[in-house]
Amino acid sequence: MVHLRRTLAPYWWPIPRKEGGVWVIRPSPGPHSLAYSLPLALVIRDVLKYAKTMREARYIISRGYVKVDGAVRRDYKFPVGLMDVIEIVPTGEVYRVVPDKDRYYALLPIPTQEASLKLLRVEGKTSVRDGRLQLHFHDGRNLIVPQDVGRQIKTFDTILYDIPNKTIKAHIPLKLGNNVVVTHGSNVGFSGQLYEVVWTLKRRQSVVAIKRGDEVKRTILNYVMAVGIETPVIKIAP
Known part of the structure; x- marks a missing residue:
């Protein structure tokens, strides 16, 4: 189904419920679930205010002016969620999707030096061939690592991920005091x-x-x- 009733959309979406018609965009299947994601077109139109209409937002996205986690996304329904990095190519602005007590998820401006970094929570691990381990992350991403590295990283831990190089820069265990x-x-x-x-x-x-x-x-x-x-x-x- 392409669209979603406005009244059934997640409560934190920044859209009017009784204005603008009956329907709103439903996110495409992707790295984040419907309840915890926002379609890219709504990010451009309703959050960043780069467009006044959905037609303008779709044009901006189709031209390749928006990157998510370093990759150009031309699907205006692409789901954007927790810790994703959004880059506006013409202006060079970079934002991170972070938890927010008022807006649930907010777009936080970040320095360009952090555009290649992302926090990923480990949701599970799987053994693969050659004795290696595959880590499964909250955004649907997977990473195969040597067994000695994989054994140190537990489920619910977090890693600091280098997006372009696809490597682990830091390991943050979920333990008392952290x-x-x-x-x-x-x-x-x-x-x-x-x-x-x-x-x-x-x-x-x-x-x-x-x-x-x-x-x-x-x-x-x-x-x-x-x-x-x-x-x-x-x-x-x-």
């Missing part, structure tokens, strides 16, 4: 130190506590991403 950010749920955008983990039979539903100063918030493990040891390794907040 800096984390909430990526989903009612506490989205809250960041601080991982303070406590209460493990359950379903690991993804384990309860975690995050502390920032005197403030402590709780969520589930599946909604948390490690972003640094003491501070985030890249810019994820204004």
Whole structure:
């Protein structure tokens, strides 16, 4: 199905619900699910305000003026989601999709030096031939690594990924004391130190506590991403 009823679109999409018609663009199948992604055309028109109409937004995208994670995307329905890097080619502006307490996901301007870097959360691992391991990430990306490297990286850990070279620049384990950010749920955008983990039979539903100063918030493990040891390794907040 090409379109989606406005009233059924994720609540955080920056679109009017009772104006502009009945329908809105449905994201194409891709690296992020419908609930946690935004079509590229809405990013251009409704978030960055580079276009006033959908026709103008589609023209900008079709001309190859927009890159996502270093690749030109001409599909105006391409799903943009957590930690994706968006580059506007003619202006040189670069943005990262980050969790935000007010807008759920926000586009954060970042320096061009960070345009090639992306945080990826490890969702699982698989053994492949020649004794190597394949890491599966939150954006659908996969990476085959030597066994000694793969064994050090656990599920729910985060890596700092070099997009053009397809290599790991840093490994950030999800452990007590490390800096984390909430990526989903009612506490989205809250960041601080991982303070406590209460493990359950379903690991993804384990309860975690995050502390920032005197403030402590709780969520589930599946909604948390490690972003640094003491501070985030890249810019994820204004």
